[in-house]
Amino acid sequence: xxxxxxxxxxxxxxxxxxxxxxxxxxxxxxxxxxxLVEFPYPSGQGLHVGHPRSYxxxxxxxxxxxxxxxxxxxxxxxxxxxxxTENYAIKNHIHPEKVTHDNVQRFKSQLKSLGLSFDWNREIxxxxxxxxxxxxxxxxQLFKHGLAxxxxxxxxxxxxxxxxxxxxxxxxxxxxxxxxxVVHKVKSQWMLKITEYAQRLIDDLDTVDYIDRVKISQxxxxxxxxxxxxxxxxxxxxxxxxxxxxxxxxxxxxxxxISPEHPYIEKWADRxxxxxxxxxxxxxxxxxxxxxxxxxxxxxxxxxxEGVNGINPVNNTEIPIxxxxxxxxxYGTGAxxxxxxHDTRDWDFAKKFDLPIIEVxxxxxxxxxxxTDCETGVMVxxxxxxxxxxxxxxxxxxEWLAENGKGEPKVNYKLRDWVFSRQRYWGEPIPxxxxxxxxxxxxxxxxxxxxxxxxxxxxxxxxxxxPLAAMDSWVNVKCPKCGAPAKRETDTMPQWAGSSWYFLxxxxxxxxxxxxxxxxxxYWMPVDWYNGGMEHTTLHLLYSxxxxxxxxxxxxxxxxxxxQKRTSHGMILGENGxxxxxxxxxxxNPDDIIKxxxxxxxxxxxxxxxxxxKSAPWSQNSIKGCKRFLERIYGLLEILKGGDSYSPELESSxxxxxxxxxxxxxxxxxxxxxxxxxxxxxxxxxxxxxxxAELKTLLLLLNPFAxxxxxxxxxxxxxxxMLNGQRxxxxxxxxxxxxxxxxxVQVCGKIKARIMVDADADESALLAAAKAxxxxxxxxxxxxxVKEIVVKGKLVxxxxx
Ligand code: ANZ
Ligand code: ZN
Numbered sequence: 001x002x003x004x005x006x007x008x009x010x011x012x013x014x015x016x017x018x019x020x021x022x023x024x025x026x027x028x029x030x031x032x033x034x035x036l037v038e039f040p041y042p043s044g045q046g047l048h049v050g051h052p053r054s055y056x057x058x059x060x061x062x063x064x065x066x067x068x069x070x071x072x073x074x075x076x077x078x079x080x081x082x083x084x085t086e087n088y089a090i091k092n093h094i095h096p097e098k099v100t101h102d103n104v105q106r107f108k109s110q111l112k113s114l115g116l117s118f119d120w121n122r123e124i125x126x127x128x129x130x131x132x133x134x135x136x137x138x139x140x141q142l143f144k145h146g147l148a149x150x151x152x153x154x155x156x157x158x159x160x161x162x163x164x165x166x167x168x169x170x171x172x173x174x175x176x177x178x179x180x181x182v183v184h185k186v187k188s189q190w191m192l193k194i195t196e197y198a199q200r201l202i203d204d205l206d207t208v209d210y211i212d213r214v215k216i217s218q219x220x221x222x223x224x225x226x227x228x229x230x231x232x233x234x235x236x237x238x239x240x241x242x243x244x245x246x247x248x249x250x251x252x253x254x255x256x257x258i259s260p261e262h263p264y265i266e267k268w269a270d271r272x273x274x275x276x277x278x279x280x281x282x283x284x285x286x287x288x289x290x291x292x293x294x295x296x297x298x299x300x301x302x303x304x305x306e307g308v309n310g311i312n313p314v315n316n317t318e319i320p321i322x323x324x325x326x327x328x329x330x331y332g333t334g335a336x337x338x339x340x341x342h343d344t345r346d347w348d349f350a351k352k353f354d355l356p357i358i359e360v361x362x363x364x365x366x367x368x369x370x371x372t373d374c375e376t377g378v379m380v381x382x383x384x385x386x387x388x389x390x391x392x393x394x395x396x397x398x399e400w401l402a403e404n405g406k407g408e409p410k411v412n413y414k415l416r417d418w419v420f421s422r423q424r425y426w427g428e429p430i431p432x433x434x435x436x437x438x439x440x441x442x443x444x445x446x447x448x449x450x451x452x453x454x455x456x457x458x459x460x461x462x463x464x465x466x467p468l469a470a471m472d473s474w475v476n477v478k479c480p481k482c483g484a485p486a487k488r489e490t491d492t493m494p495q496w497a498g499s500s501w502y503f504l505x506x507x508x509x510x511x512x513x514x515x516x517x518x519x520x521x522x523y524w525m526p527v528d529w530y531n532g533g534m535e536h537t538t539l540h541l542l543y544s545x546x547x548x549x550x551x552x553x554x555x556x557x558x559x560x561x562x563x564q565k566r567t568s569h570g571m572i573l574g575e576n577g578x579x580x581x582x583x584x585x586x587x588x589n590p591d592d593i594i595k596x597x598x599x600x601x602x603x604x605x606x607x608x609x610x611x612x613x614k615s616a617p618w619s620q621n622s623i624k625g626c627k628r629f630l631e632r633i634y635g636l637l638e639i640l641k642g643g644d645s646y647s648p649e650l651e652s653s654x655x656x657x658x659x660x661x662x663x664x665x666x667x668x669x670x671x672x673x674x675x676x677x678x679x680x681x682x683x684x685x686x687x688x689x690x691x692x693a694e695l696k697t698l699l700l701l702l703n704p705f706a707x708x709x710x711x712x713x714x715x716x717x718x719x720x721x722m723l724n725g726q727r728x729x730x731x732x733x734x735x736x737x738x739x740x741x742x743x744x745v746q747v748c749g750k751i752k753a754r755i756m757v758d759a760d761a762d763e764s765a766l767l768a769a770a771k772a773x774x775x776x777x778x779x780x781x782x783x784x785x786v787k788e789i790v791v792k793g794k795l796v797x798x799x800x801x
Contacts, residue, residue, distance in 0.1 A: 003634045005598030009708040013115060021724055022066075022117040024073040028523045033070040035062045036503055036563075038532035038540075039077040039124075041495075042103035043084055047110040048580070049588045049606070049618065050572050054531050056603045057569060057612060057670060059116045060704035061529060064665055066117075067700065067728035073524055074117055075506040077124035078104050082495040083166065086426035087177075090458045096426045100127055110591065114599050115707050122509045126498030131505060132428045133449035134515040135497050138547060140431060140442050141554060147193045150440065153419060155464075157185035163460040164423045166494075173289070184286060187464065189421040190430060190491060194546045198222050198413040200560075201545055210566040211613070214537050221538040223414025228398050230407040232256060232337065233311035235318065236268050240310055243332030243412055246339065246374070247401065248393035251382035252360035253337035254350065256310040256321045257302065260285040261329035265305075273306040278323060285325040293325040300326060300349040312337075313406040314397075315383065324349065332412055341366035342374070361390060418543065420494060423466045425458045427492030435479035435486035444480055452492075466490045499540055500547040503527050503562060515556065522558050530563040537568065567668060570615040572606070577617045588618050600706035601627040607670035607705055629678055630709055633702065636681075636690050637716055643691025651735060653683050654697055658731035661701045670705075677702055692719070697729045745770045746797040747779040763790040770796040 016022065035058045040051060062074035080100045089096040104125065111118070124131055142148045156165040160180025164187065169176045194201075202222055205215050227245035234240050240256065258264060260282045269275055281303045285293065302324030309318045326345055327336055340350035340357045347370035350357055357366050360382045364371025371377070379385040384400070385393040401407030421430070431443035431450045443450055453474045455467050468474060469490040479486035501515065507524040508516035532540075541563075548562040573579060574586025581587065593602045605626040610616035646654045657680045664673035680698065684690050690698070696719060703710040703723055714723040738759055743766065745753040753775040757766060767790055770776055776798065783800035790796050 001634060001637065003631045003709075005600060005630075005709070006595075008712045009113075009115060009599050012708045012711050013112060016115075016117075016724075017112075017120075020121070021722075022062075022072075022074065022119050023121055024075075024119045025071055026520075027071060028519065030071040031069065032073065032524055032528075033062070033065040034073045034503075034524050034527045034529075035065070036075070036506075036527045036530045038536060039079050039499070039502060040107060041079050041082055041084075042100060042107045044088060044099070044103055046103075046106050047590050049590050049593070050580070052114055052116075052590060052602065053572055053606045053609075053612075054533070054569050055111070055114070055116050056606055056705075057668070058529065058531050059603075060607070060665055060670065062117055063704035063707065064662075064728060066724070067703075067726060069727070073122075073506065074119060075122045075124075075509075076111065076116070076118040076120070077122075077502060077506070078107070078126065079495065079499050079502070080104065080125055080127040081427045081493075081498060083169075083424070083426075086424060086458060089426070095454075096458065097127065100125075113594055114590070114603065117707070122506050124502060124505050124509050126428075126502065127426075129449040129451050130512065132498065134505065135428050135493065135501070136431045136443075136448050136450060137445060137515065138501060138551070139428075139493070139497070140445060140448075142192060142550060143432065143440075143442055145550070145554065147196065147550065148420065149191055149193070150188050151191045151417075152186050153189040153191070154184040155187045155189070155423075156182050157464060158182050162462045162464065164464050166422070170289075173287070185464065187421075187423075189419050190432075190489075192418040192420050192546075194418045194542070195413060195415055197546050197549055198224070198415050199411075200549060201415075201542060204545075204549075204561055208561050208564060208566070210563075211568060213534070214541070214566050214568060217534075217537045218542060221415065221542060225412045225414075227410055227412070228401060228407050229333065229410040230313065230337065230401060232313060233316075234321070235309045235311070236264075236271055238264065238267070240264065240321070240335055241333045242335045242337045243410060244337055246342065246394075247397045247407070248374075248379065248382075248385065248388075248390050249339040249342050249360050250312065250314045250337065250397060251385065252339040252341050252358045253312055253319065254340060254356045254358055255319050255338045257324045257327045257336050257338050257346075257349070258321060259327040259329040259334040260323045260325055262323070262334050265323065268305070268308050271307045274303065277303050278305065281323060281325075288325060290328055290330070294328065298348075300324065300345070300352050302326075302349065302353070304353070310337075313401070313404075320355075322349075322353070330416065331414065340370065342370055342372055344370045344372060346370070360385075415542075418496075418546075420497070421491035422494050423460055423464055423490075424492055425452070425455060425460075425467045427494065428452075428497055429468065430489040430491055430493060432489040433477055433480060433486050434489065435482060435484055437484055438479055438481045438486075440489075441479055441481050441486070466492055468492070496539060496543050500544045501551070503530075503544075504548075504551075504557065518558075521556075525557060526559045526561055527563045529565045529567070531567045531569060533571075534568045541566070567613075569612055570610075572609065573615055573617045575618045575620065580618075586618075593623065597623060597627050598630075598708075600630055600709045603707075604630065604674065604705050608674045610671060612668045612670055629681070630706060632681060632685070633698075633706075634709060634713065636684065636695060636698075637713060639689045640695055640717060641689050641691050643693055645693050646697075647687070647691060647694070649687055650683060650694060653680055654694060655731040655735040658697065658701065658729050659733070659736045662728070662731070665704070674705065692717070696726075699723060700726060700729050741793055743770075743793065744795040745773060745776055746795060747776060748799055749797060752776055752779050759793065761792075763792065766790050766792070766796050770798065 037054045037058050062072050065072045085096045085099050089099050156170050158165050158175040160178040170182045225245050228247040231239040231241050302322045305321045310321050338346040340346040341359045359366045361377035362380050363377045374390040377390050379388045379393045398409050429450045433441045435441055458467055461470050475488050504516050508520035551557045552560050605623045657676050660676040661673045699710040711723045740756045741759045742754050753773050757769050780800045785800045787799040
């Protein structure tokens with residue numbers, strides 16, 4: 001029998017479509033399971049082999065859950081607003097809607113050819129007015145609750161293209177597309193107050209099941225720091241407030257640094273004697289990105305302010321003030337007290353400018369390098385703090401500052417508010433009208449969706465506004481409040497907007513009264529398992545958690561968190577181990593693979609390629625191995641015979657494999673699940689035949705990985721019904737146990753041997769077996785046995801002197 005994968009796959013894909021096999025039902029009495037993968041951006045390049053890694057993994061979970069009796073929601077859609085489409089539209093003079101439509105068609109047929117069990121009835125598209133109506137609606141609620149506001153912000157301005165660029169479009173200080181210089185330009189922008197949720201976004205991580213590295217990067221991104229705000233005096237009379245995480249080191253502050261953008265510089269312009277040098281430095285700093293200023297600059301630069309000094313509030317000592325670009329205006333107060341003895345950046349700066357270094361925590365040699373290890377240190381040279389531990393000194397000085405009105409405890413976050421404006425065409429219009437009398441007035445909800453108008457050209461205007469600004473008939477409207485002539489907002493939303501709530505829409509995608517019905521949301525939410533790329537761990541995950549928490553606060557959703565579980569897959573690299581890219585010529589096209597080997601093989605291979613959470617290089621050779629495995633599985637039909645229970649020789653192997661595959665799927669260990677099925681197949685082949693009970697189980701276990709072939713074999717074997725309506729096989733734990741297990745034998749805690757023993761051997765038997773082993777005899781020879789520790793089924797440790 002030839003394995004005609006193309007015919008088999010087409011047959012079953014058509015059948016699933018026709019029968020709507022994977023539709024999630026609205027039967028809310030059943031237990032539900034919501035599996036989610038990140039919906040793709042339908043780019044012109046089509047599907048990448050990286051996409052199926054995540055999609056297949058959760059397809060496996062979704063299929064297993066259906067066998068386990070759950071009502072499963074596994075949806076798919078399109079995150080379709082965004083720059084590449086817009087740029088393509090500009091270049092080729094095609095409407096971005098048309099570009100999007102074509103790309104979606106291509107993506108969809110590619111996804112279908114993979115046999116993924118998505119419920120296509122719930123397909124969504126962020127550029128569909130029926131969808132973005134609700135994105136706009138959420139924006140209006142944020143606005144009404146004071147969480148959306150306008151602010152003058154510095155944006156990236158390409159001097160060549162005359163457009164505002166997103167950060168991703170600025171590469172090495174120049175425009176990614178035209179190579180012209182990119183400068184900062186100040187523009188009034190819509191902002192969302194995500195910072196108001198910073199603490200809850202940290203705290204609630206304790207309530208969800210995210211893999212550790214995701215939790216850690218979320219926390220790092222939010223960047224909570226506890227410390228104090230301290231008011232330094234100045235010889236100009238003004239108080240200069242700093243934020244410090246180390247108020248205990250106040251006696252070691254030998255100078256201060258303010259950011260080159262600090263407003264005091266203008267305020268003190270008359271007093272500062274070297275204003276020319278200061279201005280020159282400011283201009284230099286303006287050209288650098290924050291990253292260049294903080295991460296890259298090993299060599300510290302700066303200018304001393306001649307004419308104004310700071311005054312340390314703890315001892316009234318006068319100290320110089322510098323401007324330097326390693327202090328950012330956007331963090332804390334934009335000013336610091338510098339403690340070179342205990343901060344590396346300050347130490348570098350002090351060495352360069354020959355400033356005093358005063359040790360205040362004992363433990364290192366601060367003339368050699370900064371001593372930053374504060375856990376064990378004891379305070380010195382610090383007046384009232386001398387002799388205290390760092391911990392106690394922090395407490396004491398913070399109290400002292402508060403009592404004397406010179407400071408207060410302070411928590412700071414690295415997280416900034418979310419810049420929500422884009423000066424672009426292909427995004428959701430922001431539903432706000434600006435009136436000279438009434439200010440920013442929200443559009444009435446009954447007028448949503450506010451549709452993107454047809455424009456002549458998608459090019460931004462030369463002064464940095466979105467192309468919508470050039471459409472007088474669209475822009476000029478009456479104020480909804482007072483009726484005076486007013487103007488629409490012409491900025492659009494960023495691509496992150498549509499993806500910040502899409503998982504809610506899947507619950508009830510056709511609802512035209514609400515983002516989704518309350519019943520649907522209560523039933524389906526939260527998402528039970530969400531898998532996606534590590535590149536989306538910070539922004540997308542944080543933005544969507546923020547919106548969800550807001551929607552929770554206003555009673556739209558009933559759970560404080562959107563995702564119960566979050567995992568992340570590694571990248572698939574080119575055969576040469578490098579990132580796949582056109583320029584490297586190492587791109588593998590999934591269409592070609594499906595044509596040559598079939599979708600089942602591609603799916604199986606992507607799950608077998610290596611540790612799911614790690615990157616793995618593509619290998620054409622091992623894909624052939626996966627194909628051979630499926631061919632051999634198909635061949636089982638030739639040695640099939642009757643039998644309603646496992647044959648005695650294979651019984652234990654079947655129970656063990658069911659257990660292994662069941663557990664490995666839950667633990668994302670798809671590769672070892674497949675390996676277990678491969679060895680089971682070998683055992684069957686050695687055995688020479690497979691009976692009905694055995695083949696049924698094997699097909700069920702393999703179905704989530706290779707759904708087409710297994711469904712076909714179920715039919716050809718005449719098992720009745722469709723495989724998809726069956727139940728996941730059960731195993732008997734008693735039959736999974738090995739007769740023998742390996743235990744570790746240690747001497748004084750060091751592993752000396754590993755031995756096989758009967759699984760139910762008792763403690764004295766284990767000890768005897770351990771002592772009988774030559775490595776152990778050698779290790780304890782001539783010594784006194786002080787202690788013997790035995791852990792059944794695991795280890796023996798002999799302590800000998
Ligand atoms: C004195 C000090 C002594 C500091 C010491 C550290 C160690 P995180 O953990 O990132 O919050 N800092 C404060 N504002 C800054 C700004 N706008 N730009 C650059 N640096 C700034 O770090 C807080 C510490 O970074 C603060 O504590 C301050 O230096 C500096 F032994 O104050 B520290
Ligand atoms: Zn008005």
